[in-house]
Amino acid sequence: MTTKSLYNIDLCKGTGMFQETLLLLEKYSPENSKEYFIKEVYDSNILVKSSAKRIKDIIHNVFYKRYVIQDKYLPVYLLQLHRYNVGLDQLIQIMLIYIARSNRIFFDFVTHVYWLKSRENTLVTSNDAKLFIIDAIKDGRIALPWTDGTKKRVASYIIATLMDIKFLDKKYKCIPVFLSDKTANYLSHELHFKGYSDEAIANAEEWKIFGYNRYDVTRHFERLAAQGHFIFQNAGDLIKITWNYKNMKELIDAIGQ
16 A cells, blocks of 8 residues: 555545445446446446436445456455355455555544554544544645535544444444454455565555554464465564465455355
């Protein structure tokens, strides 16, 4: 992920949208254009009662930005996981990786505010998100100052997304989060297939979404190795992984078993 980028309001186009995403996965094909996809979704009425404008907004600003721009075959992999009956909670964790990557403001709030509050066992509210946005305006992460209305709206969507991904309950209390083996296996291999070195995978910032530091990552690698997904060697400051799966299809098949 890019370590520094300007924040935007894309999260306001859709929070988690997991049920809608599962419906869209069924209609998506990497061989078809975005325009064809939009028309097919509209004609099929799978997003019941959504206007043509809303469907276009969801597909362009949510579905494509999260799941297609990085890799047009990603929705195919996610659909296969769904068809393998991988649990919804685990699918949500995997989708969260892409939500956070495509919405830097949400990624930074989770890693810099949510986990601090979670460890302190304190509430996470829209006011925390609003203060975070004000700080971002001051230090230039938001190019032009947002109106009070926009600040309030984005803050509310940050909190709503935390509830969607089951990091917060309706009373703004932090819910214990446990990174599943399937998600950890998926993320480590996805980074590997992107060309990351073993060291870079262990240090990747995506792990922070789940409250992990490097020690937590290596401990989880040991568990995945014990399950036979790869061979893991840890010499303290240096790690080495011998990978068993050659591509995402083999990984998805292994996760789905």
